[in-house]
Amino acid sequence: MISSCKWSLHKFFAKSPHIRPYLPPTSLYQPAALRTYLGQYDTVFIKPTRTHMGKGIVRVQKKPDGYQLVKERGEPVHVSTLDELQQKLERLCSEKTHIVQKGIDLAELNGRPYDIRVMMMRNGLGKWQYAGMLAKVAGADSVITNVARGGGYVVTVPHALKKSLSLSPAEIRRIERTLIHLSYQVCSHFNKYRHSAQIGVDYAIDKQGQIAVIEVNYDFPSHGLFAKLKDKTYFRTIKRLHYQYRKRVKHKKSRVRT
Numbered sequence: 001m002i003s004s005c006k007w008s009l010h011k012f013f014a015k016s017p018h019i020r021p022y023l024p025p026t027s028l029y030q031p032a033a034l035r036t037y038l039g040q041y042d043t044v045f046i047k048p049t050r051t052h053m054g055k056g057i058v059r060v061q062k063k064p065d066g067y068q069l070v071k072e073r074g075e076p077v078h079v080s081t082l083d084e085l086q087q088k089l090e091r092l093c094s095e096k097t098h099i100v101q102k103g104i105d106l107a108e109l110n111g112r113p114y115d116i117r118v119m120m121m122r123n124g125l126g127k128w129q130y131a132g133m134l135a136k137v138a139g140a141d142s143v144i145t146n147v148a149r150g151g152g153y154v155v156t157v158p159h160a161l162k163k164s165l166s167l168s169p170a171e172i173r174r175i176e177r178t179l180i181h182l183s184y185q186v187c188s189h190f191n192k193y194r195h196s197a198q199i200g201v202d203y204a205i206d207k208q209g210q211i212a213v214i215e216v217n218y219d220f221p222s223h224g225l226f227a228k229l230k231d232k233t234y235f236r237t238i239k240r241l242h243y244q245y246r247k248r249v250k251h252k253k254s255r256v257r258t
Helices: 006-014 031-040 082-090 157-165 169-190 233-257
Strands: 026-028 043-048 058-063 066-071 077-079 098-102 112-122 128-137 153-155 198-205 211-218
Touching (some): 006 026, 006 098, 031 043, 031 082, 031 098, 066 082, 112 233, 128 233, 153 157, 157 169, 169 198, 169 211
Antiparallel strands (some): 198 211
């Protein structure tokens, strides 16, 4: 979730009975919370509350001989104790400006984790409309799936689901329908938070095919991601809906002036 505090938005979406079951366990970062999460989960992510594009994200993993942490991408750092880990994290993270979140064992494509972006746009009637989806595959040695920062690439969702989870066409369609339905729920609930003309919802798909909402990008979610797909249908749909909604807004403003 961007352009606002991730923690505030997490609490906001947790109020929805439709969205809450899809939210990974999340808390404000502090040493006690980190200790609790590492007692329950093998992997946790620590994220800045007011950045986007994967900036500043730290992954921490439990290992037989200690802990391993990686910031965004690159060589992991190993420490032996939780106290050592917290000392390392003091330089990277601070209370009230970071959250700690259960790590999800993301499905992988050719050994690289991916997540799914669903694009929702307001149309010429001002109503939310599904515009397209794609899979964002992490770059080499990256803990983030942001294509620009992590050096990754995009593929179609059916390709990613089939190759990573060996799903049938019917199972793939079921997941796609669930993602679209849930994205309408996200947009409907977001209307209570503030107005936006476009929302890109990022979903995790784990190795068992379970879905989680991991980020809600509003106001300026990337259109260019969809231009990277070989088939430009989604990209053209996004641009058409964007144009239709801007035309509607311009028309309404001109009516108010007259």
